[in-house]
Amino acid sequence: MITIGRLAEYAGVSVKAVRHYHERGLLAEPGRDSAGYRRYTAQHAVDLVKIRTLAAAGVPLARVKDLLDADPATLAAAIAKIDGDLVERIGRLQRSREQLAQLRGGERLFVPDEVAGYLDALRRLGVSERQVRLERDGWILMRTASPEDAAGWITEKRELVDGDPEFRALYLDHDAAYDWPRDDPRLPALADRTRAWMTGRPDRSETRPVQNPAIARLAQQSQPGASSPAWDELARLLRG
Numbered sequence: 001m002i003t004i005g006r007l008a009e010y011a012g013v014s015v016k017a018v019r020h021y022h023e024r025g026l027l028a029e030p031g032r033d034s035a036g037y038r039r040y041t042a043q044h045a046v047d048l049v050k051i052r053t054l055a056a057a058g059v060p061l062a063r064v065k066d067l068l069d070a071d072p073a074t075l076a077a078a079i080a081k082i083d084g085d086l087v088e089r090i091g092r093l094q095r096s097r098e099q100l101a102q103l104r105g106g107e108r109l110f111v112p113d114e115v116a117g118y119l120d121a122l123r124r125l126g127v128s129e130r131q132v133r134l135e136r137d138g139w140i141l142m143r144t145a146s147p148e149d150a151a152g153w154i155t156e157k158r159e160l161v162d163g164d165p166e167f168r169a170l171y172l173d174h175d176a177a178y179d180w181p182r183d184d185p186r187l188p189a190l191a192d193r194t195r196a197w198m199t200g201r202p203d204r205s206e207t208r209p210v211q212n213p214a215i216a217r218l219a220q221q222s223q224p225g226a227s228s229p230a231w232d233e234l235a236r237l238l239r240g
Contacts, residue, residue: 002040011048018048026051026065057082058089115139118158125161125168131175166197174234182229191237 008015021027027047030038047068054064059082067078111119115136122132143150160167173190180186 002042002045004038004040007040007045007048010045011052013048013052017052021048021051024061024065026061026068054082057086110140111136111143114154114158115143118154118161121158121161122171126172127175128178130178170194170197174231177230177234178228180230182233184230187230187234188237191234194234195238 002010004015004018008018011018018027022029027044030040030044033039050068051064054067055061059067067075070078119132119136122135123129139150139154142153161171170190170193174194177184177187177190
């Protein structure tokens with residue numbers, strides 16, 4: 001014989017749920033023994049598992065009773081329909097997850113797909129969310145003020161992230177350097193590597209003047225966290 005607590009444990013529900021199923025007439029309520037306790041049988045456990053399974057599948061409790069009392073053919077047909085509904089629900093949830101992934105960080109609300117794809121590529125590379133946000137906000141401003149420049153830059157940036165290992169390494173190191181102290185001994189070496197990479201790419205779009213130079217200053221001034229002591233020092237070393 002089984003106590004109500006053990007029955008609930010077997011079925012993976014709460015004692016409160018068992019009592020609720022009693023009240024709804026879904027689970028037969030056994031009589032009490034001489035000590036005043038209700039004692040359940042294995043059949044109660046089987047019935048409770050059926051109730052729990054149907055309820056978890058989204059079947060209204062008002063219908064669960066009918067299904068438990070149905071003949072085998074009717075029950076089989078009902079379960080097939082429930083399964084089909086679950087498959088459809090799972091599909092909707094999966095589509096919702098995909099849409100949420102596309103909207104992650106809100107990029108696709110404000111930037112075109114090619115920029116959002118570039119930002120996702122940065123995340124896969126391991127770039128910090130701080131830097132991804134700076135990039136996103138910069139692209140929003142650039143695309144608004146100078147779409148011709150933005151179109152060329154995003155094409156080149158995506159090619160670099162996808163196909164230039166040294167660029168990827170430099171990008172990650174620059175990202176990490178944000179939190180370094182201004183006198184970090186790694187900064188001069190990073191500046192030298194960056195200068196060497198830039199020298200090897202004289203045709204970089206960043207070396208050409210933008211059609212609206214003011215937007216670069218606006219992007220820098222309007223983004224909190226767009227600089228740090230280490231980044232300021234790195235910029236000084238690069239100018240030198």
